[in-house]
Amino acid sequence: MLLNIIYITGICIYALSLLFYISDCISRNSVAKRIGTGLLVITALLQFAGIGIRAMEGGHFHFPVFTLFDFLFLLAFCISITSIALAYMKRSEFAVLLINLVGFCVMLVNRLWFTAGDNALYSWETEHRLLLIHIALASISFAALTVGAVFAAIYMFLHRKLKHKQWNDTVRRLPSLEKLDVYSYKALMAGTIILVMSLVLAVMSVAMAGRWTLFLDIKVLSTLTALAMYMVYFIKRRLWRRSGREAAIWALIGYGFIILNFFLNTWSAFHSWSGV
Amino acid sequence: MHIVVVGLNYRTAPVEVRERFTFSEEDMPKALEQLNSTKSVLEGVIVATCNRTEIYVVVDRLHMCGYFIRSFMEQWFGINREEFTQHLYIYEDEQAISHLFKVTCGLDSMVIGETQILGQVRNAFLTSQKHDATGTWFNMLFKQAVTLGKRAHSETSIGESAVSVSYAAVELGKRIFGAFNDKKVMILGAGKMSELTVKHLYANGAAEVIVANRTLGRAEELASKFKGTPCTIAEAKNLLNEVDIVISSTGSNEYVLNAERVKESMKKRQSRPLFMIDIAVPRDIDPAVGELSNVFLYDIDDLEGIVETNLEMRRVEAAKIEVMIQEEMDAFHTWLKTLGVRPAIRALQEKSNAIHEETMESLFNKLPELDERQRKVIRRLTKSIVNQMMHDPINRIKEMTGGKQGGEALDYFSQIFALESLIHENEQEARGRNKKATAPVKAERTKNAVDQQAEEKPLKVSLAPATL
Numbered sequence A: 001m002l003l004n005i006i007y008i009t010g011i012c013i014y015a016l017s018l019l020f021y022i023s024d025c026i027s028r029n030s031v032a033k034r035i036g037t038g039l040l041v042i043t044a045l046l047q048f049a050g051i052g053i054r055a056m057e058g059g060h061f062h063f064p065v066f067t068l069f070d071f072l073f074l075l076a077f078c079i080s081i082t083s084i085a086l087a088y089m090k091r092s093e094f095a096v097l098l099i100n101l102v103g104f105c106v107m108l109v110n111r112l113w114f115t116a117g118d119n120a121l122y123s124w125e126t127e128h129r130l131l132l133i134h135i136a137l138a139s140i141s142f143a144a145l146t147v148g149a150v151f152a153a154i155y156m157f158l159h160r161k162l163k164h165k166q167w168n169d170t171v172r173r174l175p176s177l178e179k180l181d182v183y184s185y186k187a188l189m190a191g192t193i194i195l196v197m198s199l200v201l202a203v204m205s206v207a208m209a210g211r212w213t214l215f216l217d218i219k220v221l222s223t224l225t226a227l228a229m230y231m232v233y234f235i236k237r238r239l240w241r242r243s244g245r246e247a248a249i250w251a252l253i254g255y256g257f258i259i260l261n262f263f264l265n266t267w268s269a270f271h272s273w274s275g276v
Numbered sequence B: 001m002h003i004v005v006v007g008l009n010y011r012t013a014p015v016e017v018r019e020r021f022t023f024s025e026e027d028m029p030k031a032l033e034q035l036n037s038t039k040s041v042l043e044g045v046i047v048a049t050c051n052r053t054e055i056y057v058v059v060d061r062l063h064m065c066g067y068f069i070r071s072f073m074e075q076w077f078g079i080n081r082e083e084f085t086q087h088l089y090i091y092e093d094e095q096a097i098s099h100l101f102k103v104t105c106g107l108d109s110m111v112i113g114e115t116q117i118l119g120q121v122r123n124a125f126l127t128s129q130k131h132d133a134t135g136t137w138f139n140m141l142f143k144q145a146v147t148l149g150k151r152a153h154s155e156t157s158i159g160e161s162a163v164s165v166s167y168a169a170v171e172l173g174k175r176i177f178g179a180f181n182d183k184k185v186m187i188l189g190a191g192k193m194s195e196l197t198v199k200h201l202y203a204n205g206a207a208e209v210i211v212a213n214r215t216l217g218r219a220e221e222l223a224s225k226f227k228g229t230p231c232t233i234a235e236a237k238n239l240l241n242e243v244d245i246v247i248s249s250t251g252s253n254e255y256v257l258n259a260e261r262v263k264e265s266m267k268k269r270q271s272r273p274l275f276m277i278d279i280a281v282p283r284d285i286d287p288a289v290g291e292l293s294n295v296f297l298y299d300i301d302d303l304e305g306i307v308e309t310n311l312e313m314r315r316v317e318a319a320k321i322e323v324m325i326q327e328e329m330d331a332f333h334t335w336l337k338t339l340g341v342r343p344a345i346r347a348l349q350e351k352s353n354a355i356h357e358e359t360m361e362s363l364f365n366k367l368p369e370l371d372e373r374q375r376k377v378i379r380r381l382t383k384s385i386v387n388q389m390m391h392d393p394i395n396r397i398k399e400m401t402g403g404k405q406g407g408e409a410l411d412y413f414s415q416i417f418a419l420e421s422l423i424h425e426n427e428q429e430a431r432g433r434n435k436k437a438t439a440p441v442k443a444e445r446t447k448n449a450v451d452q453q454a455e456e457k458p459l460k461v462s463l464a465p466a467t468l
Helices: A002-026 A030-055 A068-087 A093-113 A120-124 A130-163 A169-173 A177-209 A212-216 A218-239 A244-267 B028-036 B065-077 B081-087 B093-105 B116-130 B136-155 B165-177 B192-203 B216-225 B233-238 B259-269 B287-291 B300-339 B341-366 B372-401 B406-416 B420-445 B451-461
Strands: B002-009 B041-048 B052-059 B089-092 B184-188 B208-212 B229-231 B245-248 B274-278 B295-299
Touching: A002 A030, A002 A093, A030 A068, A030 A093, A030 B136, A068 A093, A068 A130, A093 A130, A093 A169, A130 A169, A130 A177, A130 A244, A130 B165, A169 B165, A177 A212, A177 A218, A177 A244, A177 B165, A212 A218, A218 A244, B002 B065, B002 B093, B028 B041, B028 B065, B028 B116, B041 B065, B041 B116, B041 B136, B052 B065, B052 B093, B052 B136, B065 B081, B089 B093, B093 B116, B093 B136, B093 B300, B116 B136, B136 B300, B165 B192, B165 B274, B165 B295, B165 B300, B184 B192, B184 B233, B192 B216, B192 B245, B208 B216, B208 B233, B216 B229, B259 B274, B259 B287, B287 B295, B295 B300, B300 B341, B300 B372, B341 B372, B341 B406, B341 B420, B372 B406, B406 B420
Parallel strands: B184 B208, B184 B245, B208 B229, B245 B274, B274 B295
Antiparallel strands: B002 B052, B002 B089, B041 B052
16 A cells, blocks of 8 residues: 555656656756756655565565566666766756656556566575576666667767757757767666676576576567677677767667567566566 | 936947946046045946946936936046937936846847856946945845846856857867867868867867968968968868868868768778868868768858857847846845835834833832842843744834835834834934044045035935835
8 A cells, every 4th residue: 555655656756857857858947957856856765665665565575576566666766766866967958858758657657557466486486596686687787778778869869960950959958979979888888788697697597497498488589689789789889880870779779679578578488477 | 216327338339439438447446436426326336348338326316317427427538428428328226227137147248148247247346345335225236136147147048059150160069079178170271260160179178280271381370379280281181081170161162072082081980970160152061071971061051050049049048037137126126125124123123122121120129139040030031022022013014015015014113113203313323423434535525526415425324215
């Protein structure tokens, strides 16, 4: 019940925060930006409280990541925290808005489609704790990849505007192309490394359980495809030294596969314990 | 009392007139002294910049004040008033306050939203304050104006966008590169415009400048200004892959750079973007170059379009500042209205204190057996009763004087508490004190031609209710 109230309040405050950010992005308004950031901090605190309640369910502490609800809740929290940190950077209004739009969608979808449920794996008695770290790392990596994708999208937008000489206030409020490229690269680099670590742990976990057939699951294949896209991104960016625009396209394709991953749960047996 | 501004600026007077009405820094103390000794003037601030000369004054009456200020200008500059009256503007009361706020926010400047004027007004006020030429009104008004100016620039983006072609090029470059610290700039054709643009880029940290010109001598001359490298146009074409920014303004009738040449150099540049500014007419760079990947080509029309967009953005921001100005004007009016309530509050406090002291004395006479500690406790508690009783009426009258019928409320307040005579006595006392304090200054001023006004100076500290 309490979790429900916290979650609903969190969504409402998140929406309010976004409205203030949108207002600032449409027409420069520093007061709206400050209020938006304040509300974002409250949202993050509520998310933290919600995760805390889930962690203490059953009377003792356990890390709440084993249901899709918990995973998405943690992802939304990671996104909120990252965007709060970004909010203190210069010319970051649009990036914060876009990242939080993703975060808000995650929270909303989580509320509409999934229920908190029991901690499936908790009762399933995992062979080892590797899975727990795998899920936590996956959550952090998705947050980092979201940030990278948002910067890549802003790069594409700004590149288009500058190339076609469409000068306006929005263009003036964005970071430079060079910076966007660097921010996107660093976020994707961090996200990909964490994702690889997370996948290695998952492979080890599956191998220890002896469930080899799971490697042919559609979800595993789509995750590997996403990873391959990011590899292409790094090769093009570092080795072939391709333009920022081309790299940004690959970054967005990679993120497309990450989103696809969520929707493949229906046809996938990989996370049949209802996790990600 | 009234606030008046008399002045001339770039709109009303050409430079040949403005240049005759400048105040040098060393003459300012004397000018302020003479201004303050002008008939009817109680406070004064002189704002003198290259684009404007404005005299802000607080006067005790509006009638003839314009004449007196013109007389001051006539005397100070030694110019016949017929020569400059046509260029002067006079704003009174609300218009004068609004004008000052617009000036500090940069809305009245030639380049709308510029920040230089804010510092100039602030300095003018501080100079006047230093030489005792300001009083209660201007101390409040100018501080409020400067704070508003700062707020206008921090809360809006009025001063951020470039409003000249050369700055627009720099702003564009910043959107591509962020900073110019490790960037190389190449100038094709050592014209004035390209020199100005590269000057801004260099000031923003551009690492290296290559100057290419048809005649090497001129290239060397310009390169020496930026510690750059001179070369010929032909040599420059081979260096295209090394530079990040190209500014072209040759007098050539044909394209100096075509798409083929730039495409070749882009292959060697890998992923680094190339920003090209073509400010020559006829154009130096083939427009097809702009189609190449990673090349951002802007010609003079594009840059002027950016300047126009920026000016439009500044106008939009100016509308937001107008709202802020209105709010500040309301705040100043409220302050002015509450200014009149101070003597009444002071009189009420004095009266209540006197009653309290009298009662205590009577009480202690009737109860001589009370020890020192008991007396202290009784004094403190009864004082607390008086203070608590006074607290609400004082707060209420402060609020009410800020309202529409403030003057009426103040009259009732004075009558209910029977404060009229006390207020009058306090005013008389203050005037007497001020006369003594200003006597030596006035003695000096009697040497001046307009010294008789000094007798009216005590008004400066009589905080009469506002009449604005």
